[in-house]
Amino acid sequence: MREESIQGKTAFITGASSGIGKAVAEQFAMHKANVVITGRRIERLEAFAKELEQKYKVKALPIQLDVTNSVEVQQVIEKLPMQVDFLINNAGLALSTDKIQDGSIKNWEMMIDTNVKGLLYVTRAILPSMVKRNQGYIINIGSIAGHETYVGGNIYSATKHAVIAISNSLRQDLLGTMIRVSTISPGAVETEFSHVRFNDKEKAKQLYKGFQPLVADDIADTVLYCATRPAHVNVAEMIVFPQAQASARDIYREGQEVVSPFGKK
Numbered sequence: 001m002r003e004e005s006i007q008g009k010t011a012f013i014t015g016a017s018s019g020i021g022k023a024v025a026e027q028f029a030m031h032k033a034n035v036v037i038t039g040r041r042i043e044r045l046e047a048f049a050k051e052l053e054q055k056y057k058v059k060a061l062p063i064q065l066d067v068t069n070s071v072e073v074q075q076v077i078e079k080l081p082m083q084v085d086f087l088i089n090n091a092g093l094a095l096s097t098d099k100i101q102d103g104s105i106k107n108w109e110m111m112i113d114t115n116v117k118g119l120l121y122v123t124r125a126i127l128p129s130m131v132k133r134n135q136g137y138i139i140n141i142g143s144i145a146g147h148e149t150y151v152g153g154n155i156y157s158a159t160k161h162a163v164i165a166i167s168n169s170l171r172q173d174l175l176g177t178m179i180r181v182s183t184i185s186p187g188a189v190e191t192e193f194s195h196v197r198f199n200d201k202e203k204a205k206q207l208y209k210g211f212q213p214l215v216a217d218d219i220a221d222t223v224l225y226c227a228t229r230p231a232h233v234n235v236a237e238m239i240v241f242p243q244a245q246a247s248a249r250d251i252y253r254e255g256q257e258v259v260s261p262f263g264k265k
Contacts, residue, residue: 003228007032010059011227012084014067014122015091017044019191020141023216024088027224029056036080038065039091067091067118068110077125083133086227087126089119090141092159097152108155115159119166127179134178139223140167142185144239148248160185164237171236180234182226187241188251189214210253211244 011028015021016037025035029052037045037052037060045062052060065076092115095107123138130136145153146160167183174181190213219240226235244252 002230004230005031006086006227008034009085010034010036010082011086011088012036012038012080012122012126013088013090014038014065014118017041017048020186020189020216020219021088021090022048023220024090024223025052025060027217027220028086028227029058029060031224031228032056032058033086034059034061034082036061036063036082036084038063038067038076040064040066067122068113070117070121073118073121074125077122083129084126085136087123087130087136087138088141088223089122089138089163091118092141092143094153094156099152100154103155111155111159115156116162116166119163123166123170130179131174131177136179137227138167138170138179138181139226140181140183141219141223142167142183142237144185144187144241144248146183146185147239150248153248167237171234178231180226182235183237184219184222184226185237185239186214186219187239187245187248189216189219191216210255211251212242214240214242 006028011025011033013021013025013035016025017039021037021039025037025048028035035052035058037049039045042062042064045064049060049062052058063076066072093111095111096104098104098107119140127138140163142163143160145157146164149157164183164185167181171181188208190208222238222240226238229235
């Protein structure tokens with residue numbers, strides 16, 4: 001399989017203190033790329049950076065960053081001591097599964113500020129240098145919720161539809177440059193994501209009961225795959241399900257009866 005080396009290049013990863021972002025940082029470091037790992041939990045990031053440097057002999061720069069703060073984002077990126085070759089917009093969250101008529105406006109604003117505006121702030125701050133050098137790669141972490149809707153998914157789904165729209169628009173705006181844009185849309189992945197959504201670890205655990213969900217490394221593999229394609233190849237989008245999932249609403253759990261409009265399967 002033909003691959004492009006990412007050795008010596010730098011990846012800027014948001015939401016890297018846990019889950020998919022952390023797994024992506026590990027994969028890039030394993031392939032000898034330097035990483036800028038950002039998030040709100042600086043103690044975790046600092047410990048993780050030391051681990052990556054010792055294990056893979058690369059540079060790992062931990063930065064405390066709130067992507068919802070546009071001024072902070074701009075200041076952080078202006079002070080970076082290296083250029084960014086890969087931007088992985090991973091920071092995102094879902095809060096509750098309330099129906100719109102019962103929804104918390106505070107939750108809505110946090111999801112929009114993080115999943116949409118945060119992605120835009122970071123992209124806007126990093127992209128001009130990529131355009132100037134005529135090279136770079138932006139990989140946005142979306143969701144199957146960006147392709148479908150489901151009861152209680154309303155605002156989260158809207159933000160992930162926006163991620164896909166932004167990615168597609170970026171690809172059009174950057175036409176004629178060598179900058180690539182991809183979106184990775186995972187299905188059910190077991191990370192801290194559901195703990196945050198439900199604020200209840202046991203409830204989150206039940207969500208993945210009866211089937212084998214994806215893990216963070218599965219999605220990190222897809223990010224690495226995109227990043228290592230030859231320069232003329234742009235993987236526009238990947239949807240990644242666990243084998244037991246068929247859509248945002250359809251997951252087969254052990255012992256469950258599968259029914260179609262034409263009768264039992």
